[in-house]
Amino acid sequence: MSAETEAATPTSAVGDVVVATDLTKIYGEGDSEVRALDGVSVSFPKGQLAAVMGPSGSGKSTLMHILAGLDRPTGGSVLVDGTELAGLNDQKLTLLRRDKIGFVFQFFNLLPMLTAKENIELPMKIAGAKPDPEWEATLVEATGLGTRLTHKPAELSGGQQQRVAVARALLSKPAVIFGDEPTGNLDSKTSGEVLDLLRRAVDEFDQTVIMVTHDASAAAIADRVLFLRDGKIVRDAGRLSAGEILDTIKTLE
Amino acid sequence: MFGLVLRGLATRKLRSALTAIAILLGVTMISGTLVLTDQIDRAFVQIFQAGNAKIDVVIKQKPPFENVQTSVYLDAAVVDQVRKVDGVKTADPFIQSEGYLIANGESLNSTGGAPSFVFSNLPQDLNPYTPIDGRLPEASGEVAVAKEIADKGKVKVGSKQQLATQDGIKDVTVVGILQYGNGDTSLGGSTTVLAPLADVQQWWALEGKASYIYVKAQDGVSQGELKDRVRAALPQQDLIVQTGREDADEQAGQLNDLIGKIIRYALLAFAGVAILVGAFIIYNTFSITVAQRTREFAMLRTIGASRRQILASVIGEAFLIGLLASVAGIVLGLGLAWGLGKLFGAIGFGLPATGLILSWQTVVVCLAVGIGITVLASIFPALRATRIAPIAALREGATLPVGRFAKFTPAIAVVIGVLGGAGMAYGLISSGSTTGRLTTLAGGAILIFLAVAMLSRYIVRPVVSVLGVPIGAVAGGVGRIASENAARNPARTAVTAAALMIGIGLVVFVTIFVGGIKASFTGAIDSSLKSEITVSARGFGGTIPAAVLPAVQGVEGVQTASPVGGTAVQIGNGGYALIGIDPTTLPEVYAFDWTDGSDALLGTLGTDKALVESTIAEELKVKPGGTVDVLSISGAKATFTVVGTYTDPTILNGIVVDQPALKPLLQSNATGLNTVFVRVADGTSVETVQAGVEEALKQFPTAQVQSNQEQKDQAASGVNTILVIFYALLALSVVISLFGIVNTLVLSIFERTREIGMLRAVGTTRRQLRAMIRWEAVITSIIGGVLGVLLGILFGWAVCKGLESDGLVFVFPTSQILIFLVLSIVAGVLAAILPARRAAKLDVLAALSYE
């Protein structure tokens, strides 16, 4: 099945932050071979909030890991902010992640022994860079964490923890932020707070966000929704309502 | 349950191996020590049995009191009485003395502290030596030498050489090359020369004397039978009659007490330290793994495992680790004993090739200690595991419940610390037996180590916040995370550090203690001696010919040459030195530190007055006006009135009398001279005079000429050798504690897999990750190092103060302490290598996967 292109943006253009071409990822060999990604070509322009959806085992995580330079594809190429990932060694890949990519995970996002503020500043501290104080203040303001900055993660609610993680991802103004089920572990109220923040990051701060999600209401705030099945992009749509998304998923399962 | 234990060990291979190493090294040392000392023990027995192989009965003088190192002699004429006894085939006097061959100008004396013997010759049917070239010495001036010496000095039969004797250097002719026993036993690095009895008697001032009378029985007369007959024939009750076998066993036993047992207990003490350090590590490892397996234990509880079964599973794991480690330790110990034997050989103290002996006692001790300590150290963690409720299996992030007694820990630690302090104080101050005092002292030190280990968790956080500042400055964000990680489980970091603390603490302590001994000696020379050159007896013969004094006095530039002599005496039940001095010259070469009296007393000593060193006076409970009754090693008795006391635990440490008062108490062969203090005339160069004295004493090889600096250097080098040996032995404990750091880090990294994955994802490079682990290790090792240094200083100070009256001086070893702190940092860096590699190799995706 070929991807039905109905998105507002072309597949590839100058100014795309992430460009993937003909990605394949094969696990195992012979009979036990699994094609986790099977010829995926997709690109993400700057300033877009994209959601990647699909049934379990469809290759969402694999795609995100490869786009984020955490894993290498079996074939195909990935450009992040103009840099081809294929030729990079571990050191260069790490530095690229540090400088150009932000991450929000489902679990284990924060270091328990550091305060919220320290967690936000962590990647910049590791990079030996000084956070821009104005930008940091703006982010703190946006996350609504002002009074809780000196608290340890254990003293924060799940939603607050995840907002700290978003602020951390935003602080270095990366080219793109990846989220792997960023709201997967939260209830609907707190996940709303986190999604709001991601939305604002794109709208107000001109950031680019690509998130994998299971949650139709989360995908509904995205500018673009990609559907994966069996390692292939089966639908690449613009903004969809939660209802439309659920319908699409039903057809996939 | 047991199957589960085995499975658990197999899946946690690295962890189990690291834990096992902690106890394995200690067991290795115990096993090595026991095997080696069994070997030494057997070697001594073999040597003496070979020596007495042909001797059926031995007669010797009973010393007037026990525990004397000075040789005693009997009347050689006793042999005439013995020869008349029915059943005696041969009987001959024998003398054992010290001296050595000088071949082609080279002194062929022993190495490594073994004695250099000159024996009087015996007829072949009593002689343990047989010539393999030439013959036994007969005429005056003839000698035969052991093969080892002949080889070393390329000595040929018929060559003219020299013999160093107590009476000076004698010209001799080598008439034979000898082998001892049946040829495969040597006397552990010692050297042997045989000379005719009359020569030995003359050259060692032993005319008419003998060390032993050796008797050979006629065929058909047993050793025991002959012994009884000889005993019956000898009315003298101060003679001891033994069979050859009894004498050999007794001598082997005495030598073993002197050497084998000291080596054994010293090495076992260090092995004990290693085991203690290992116990800390095992305790820590089990605490961590039990915490990490909280959910596993809870799950076992939900499916019906009882508390007892949980306890048994943890202790069973400890038992298995202890068993494996002990067995490996026993085997490695054999290798260690073999290596140490080779090392002894290399430094000139060759042991006879008796082979390694692994006695069942060694196996039992090693298994008991290895398994016992491992199980003991695992009991508290195991008990905590039993307190895990089944419900914890269902809870995300369930943690180990705190121990029931956790809140009392600080109080318990303080009590233990106070007990330890009291033990140390008692050990230092009490007047009990040395063994008892040392045991309380060591026990006290262990308790203090324990108390500090228990309390140190409270200093982890403050220390980390102090260290965090410079580390943050150097290592940035990674340093900050490392600091926080170190402070995350204060108890874990504290116990890990405590293991290192013990090793470093003892290193600092021995540095201070040995430094104190050195300083006491140099201090005594600086404060007491006004002389610049000292002539003293070389080796442990302990006396120099009387002719040395006039020879020294005749040297140009010598202003004063003051003779000092002495003998071993018994007062009450204690052994002391009775020191004979020359009252007119002594004040010119020696400054008394009077506690009660003045130099004016010296002229009044006469033949019945004495000065007593103040510590000895306290021991004997005498004050000026009181009297002391002395029994000399010669058997003579005398009573002295104490007229003054002075302090000098180093140079004149004994009871000082005028020389004429000493004379009647000397053994017939003693010259009453063992030291000459030489004061150089004003305006004369010390070097020139020293050269002159050396020239004048060329004929007296037993007299050693040293400047004050040379004396200090000699003392320092002896002491430094001991220090190096102590360092080497303590290094083992430090190495074990490094395994502890490795172990804790590996376990912590395992626990933090996901954090590490996250850190890598957000841009932490492998190098930064390694640095992070390294800093955590360094923080731990700095805590251990600093605590160790502080405790070491405390112990060193306490012991130096406690033994002040024995002359010990507390010297703060600034530069060494800096070196030890740097070394503990290096230790941390080393310990981090393996864990850092493992952390850096972690697959980011695997770390982040949460299925």
Ligand SMILES: Nc1ncnc2c1ncn2[C@@H]1O[C@H](COP(=O)(O)OP(=O)(O)O)[C@@H](O)[C@H]1O
């Ligand atoms: N490390 C791996 N080894 C083998 N197969 C894998 C591995 N990771 C993922 N897969 C397989 O690849 C496919 C896609 O997985 P994934 O990307 O995790 O899917 P999703 O995130 O959409 O659930 C699945 O069939 C999965 O079993």
Ligand SMILES: [Mg+2]
């Ligand atoms: Mg997934």
